[in-house]
Amino acid sequence: MNTAVKWKIKESPTATIALAGNPNSGKTTLFNAITGARQHVGNYPGITVERKEGTIDIKGTKVKLIDLPGTYSLSAYSQEELVARNFLVNEKPDIVVDIVDATMLERHLYLAIQFLELGVPVVLALNMMDDARKQGLRIDTEKLSKLLNCPVVETVARSGQGKKELMETAVQQAKEKNREGAPLDISYGAELDLVLDEMTEIIQTDQFMTDRYPPRWIALKYLENDAEIVRHGRLNGKISAKLETIVDRTKEHCIKTLKVPPEAIIADYRYGLINSILKQNIIIQEKTRQERIDFTTKLDSILVNRYLGPILMIAVLYAMFQITFTVGEVPMNWLGSLFGWISATATLLIPEGLLQSLVVSGIIDGVGGVMGFVPLIAIMFMMISFLEDSGYMARVAYMLDRVLRIFGLHGYSAMPFIISGGIAGGCAVPGVMATRTLRSPKEKLATLLTAPFMPCGAKLPVFLLLIAAFFTEYKAQMMFSITLLAWIMALLVAKLVRSTVIRGESTPFIMELPPYRLPTLRGVFIHTWERTWQYIKKAGTVILAVSILLWAAMTFPSLPEQQVNQFETERLAVLSTIQESAKRHQAIIEINNREGQTALRYSLAGKIGTSLEPLSQWAGFDWRTNIALVGGFAAKEVIVSTFGTAYSLGDVDPDAAATLSSRIAADPSWNKFTALAMIVFVLLYAPCVVTVVAIAKESTWSWAIFATVFNTVLGFGMAVAIYQIGTKLFS
């Protein structure tokens, strides 16, 4: 008993270990292999860089493992680099496990050297050892460990090989090593060393930011012209100005004598150090260069070939869509039936009335409509993860960059556009989430704002309905033109925002084309699950609230009793006069639908629709269209079903809208130009609520609201132009 109490009180030792490394070093694969499903994904406060954490037990030590964003360096040019650096400085992990690709040791050690300079304790994981062996590379880990003065462990993240040894070494090191280990001092040549010494002395004497960073490191960052450190320094007193004078003097001198700024000299010396280490027989090349079969270079000679590349790319993207929609249809139908069943059960269980209407039409139909897309989104994300992890996505960006750059976008903007419906029938929600691969903030924002123009799967039924009503002979041409218009508008608006509200130089396209690798199943699944879960969570919260609001707007105020009684009397009359049961049934439905229409017009939504008429008539939209379009803001799927109610057809299945289209075609208030105006408006106006929330999450709420307002104004302007010019000129 006594021991049990003791055991409870005794705290198990803890350690914080950060995983760092270049992008494509297998860092996340290793993180997944170590933590399995026990991980938590969040965001660093205020920015959209993902923060992944997992907790594991290593021989009785509770280890908090953090997957830092992949970086090439510790400068402060990208959000990722800043996040990684600030994490190391502020949260002081016990150990940084730096994952390096053993086949590209020279480039990957560049980051390792910078960790050592910052004075953080490092354990080096030599990853991709299987690839290295295949290439005939043998690495003298013992010697490397001695020269770098840190433990080195060989790993293969894909198979999990070496992960146990790695974590045990890291925990061991965390226990032994004092955090205040001496930072590595590199010689940057006689001249810079003198300057560094001079600056270090000033920093040390005045205790200038030394509580956060090692003194020589601060001096080095000033010489490297690190915006973040200088900004921080200026807040910390006059010393900054003193240091800046020294830096300016040195810079002038360097450029005069060597024609390069100090930061270039510093980088050269770092590579020099790496080379001097590697030259001591660290890498033993067992095969000659000729013998080494480089799979990636060979595959690239076909996949990014100037002529074959684009053709294969179109084929791959097309196949991706085909697979998504053919495979996705099956579980989508299951979910559809499931929600149909739930809805039917709820109708049976809850007595008729407002509560039933709220649960069935408000909650179940609303959430069900959104949840119905989950399989599609999951499969789409699985495809994207596959393309990303295999390395092909980087090639797509490479091939399309030249075109997209004209419009102020980036090669990586292509994917979000395509996913949002760039080949008709995507979804802007995963599209917006896919902008995460874009590491350039300005291009990302422009992509976020324009991707919702694409004809997503929910807009398609509206187009099909209107095409069937007015342009039935030109179905294929119309669909093609709509998709083309979406691309043109997206690119033009991107150009517009990039030359006005988000003006600025384009971000460099200095990117690695990672080696082709077969993605791990675990990686693809974890990735897919994370993003799908985000979507489901939104469906459960935002969509639920909006569905209820929309239901209330379309239900209240309800028809005055007097009118309800009138319809009731009509129904009774039918029952007593018509004998044939089929005919009688028909007549009752007709009355019910008319009652539905009247009630809708009387409701808040109907009043909004009617009050918008004076404005919307410029585009040829009457109150019924207005309700549908307002409803479409919640989810574009709502448009056709609301149309059904407004045209007193009762519930209309969006996919089988034939009756509705003939009804619209026969309606005197509709003509070809109203239809065209509506098509263009639906294509361009405010993204649906889920997309707006996704945009806000990837940027800020102001940009999300901007997208909502701007797109609606643009869509309406175009719709008015089409309707006015069309009706004036051709009728």
Add this chain to the structure above:
Amino acid sequence: MPESLRRIVSGETAIVTAVTASGEIGRRLRDMGLSPGTEIKILGRAPLKDPVSIRLKNYTLTLRNNEADFIMVERVVA
């Protein structure tokens, strides 16, 4: 004679003599391993002749032509 990387055709090999960019582009180029003395091979160019893909330090890097302008190289005659 050092010349800009833009002028080197596919399949050719060259040695970096200088990276003349400063600021963000300079930093990124150096982070990716483009330092003087590095041997690079031009693998090819994208369908519209821009960006260019090069092989160095056992990996593949892409950059736009206007970024390649900052990299001075010396051709290696095979």
